[in-house]
Amino acid sequence: LPKLSEPLRKYIETNPNFPENARNFSLGWIRDGLKPRSLTRDNAWGILAPFKGAKGKTIYVWMEAVLGYVSATKEWAEKKKKQPSLWKKYWFDPESRNVHFIGKDNIPFHVVIFPGLLLATRENYDLPWEVSSSEYIQLEGQKFSRSRKIGVWMDEAVELAGPEYWRYALISLRPEQKDTNFTWDEFERKVNTELNDVLGNFVHRTTSFIQTYYKGKVPKYSMGKQQHAKILATLRASLPKVEDRLGHFRLKEGLEQVVELAREGNRYLNEHEPWRLYKTDMQAAGEILGASIQIVASLGILLLPFLPSASKKICLSLTGKPSLPWRSAGQTIIKPGTRVRPLQPLFHKVNAEKLRAGLESIRSRAPIEAEA
Structure with a gap:
C-alpha cells in the first residue's frame, strides 16, 4: 500500500466528485503515511487464503469484499447476460461511472483500499467516480x-x-x-x-x-x-x-x-x-x-x-x-379542458406521542422467540 501513496493522492485530489469528508479523510491517511496491510486474518470463517504459506488463514474481508464489485459484474455478465466480456464495459470504458453509497466509516476502504487494489493491477480499471459517503444518524x-x-x-x-x-x-x-x-x-x-x-x-x-x-x-x-x-x-x-x-x-x-x-x-x-x-x-x-x-x-x-x-x-x-x-417537468403540459380525476388527500398528519406508543404496543405483542 505505501508504494501506491502518490498515485492514490493524485487520484483523490483530482477527482472533483468526492464529497469533502471522503477527500479530507483519505488525504489525511496518506499524509500520515500509508502502512502495509495484511491480506489475511487468523479467522475461522471467511474465504480461505490461496497464498503460499497461508494455510489455515482467511482473506481479510475488506480486501476481497470490495473486489466483489468487479467479480459480481463478471458473474452477472457470464450467467445472466451470457456475454462473458460484457463486464469490461463497466470497468474499463472511460464513460462508465461507478458510484458507491456508504457510511463515512467505510471511506478508507472505498477511496484508498479499493482504488489501490485496482491500481496495483496496472490494467487501467475505472476507479470509483463518486463515493457518496454520508455522516451518521442517531x-x-x-x-x-x-x-x-x-x-x-x-x-x-x-x-x-x-x-x-x-x-x-x-x-x-x-x-x-x-x-x-x-x-x-x-x-x-x-x-x-x-x-x-x-x-x-x-x-x-x-x-x-x-x-x-x-x-x-x-x-x-x-x-x-x-x-x-x-x-x-x-x-x-x-x-x-x-x-x-x-x-x-x-x-x-x-x-x-x-x-x-x-x-x-x-x-x-x-x-x-x-x-x-x-x-x-x-x-x-x-x-x-x-x-x-x-x-x-x-x-x-x-x-x-x-x-x-x-x-x-x-x-x-x-x-x-x-x-x-x-x-x-417544468413545462406547460396540462392543456385547457383536460379532465382532472378526483384525488384524495395524499397525506395526513401524524402525532409523535402516538407513534411512540404505537411502537411500544407493537413490541409488547412480539413473540417470546423474537425477544430472545
Missing part, C-alpha cells in the same frame, strides 16, 4: 444497536406509518454533510409541516378547486400573460435544480427543491386568491388554476425518485397515466 440521541434494541425495524416502521412517510422523513434527514439525530418529534414536524402542509396541501388545493368550481376540467388559460411570468420562471427552473442535486447525489437537497416548488405554488395561490376572484371573474380565477395545475404536474414528475406512490397518484389524476416523461 435515534433520539443514541447509536443504533440491534442487541440493545435501539432502532426501528422495517416491519415496525411500515405498521406505524406508510412507506411514503418514511421515505420523506429519512431522505429529508439524510446526513449528507453532518451527523443527524432522528427523533419522533422531528418526524412529526417533517411530515406535518412539510409533507402534508406544503406538498400535499398545494396539490389538494389545486385539484379540489378545479373539481368543485370547474366541473373537474382544467379552465382556459394563457401562459403568456405577465401575471404568470414569475411563477413560470420558477417552474422552468425546477427541473435543472433537482437534476443538479441528484447529479451530485445530494438526495436531501433534491427533495428540498421539490418541496420548495410546492411552497412557491402555495404562495402563488395565496397571493392571487382564486377562491375570491372566482366570485367576480371566473375566467381570471381560471388563469390562476391553469398555472397552478402545471406545478402540480411537475410535482408529480419530480417526486418519482423520492415518493413514487404519490407521484403515480398525481399523474393518474391529471392524465390517466401512471407517469409522465421526466423531461417534461
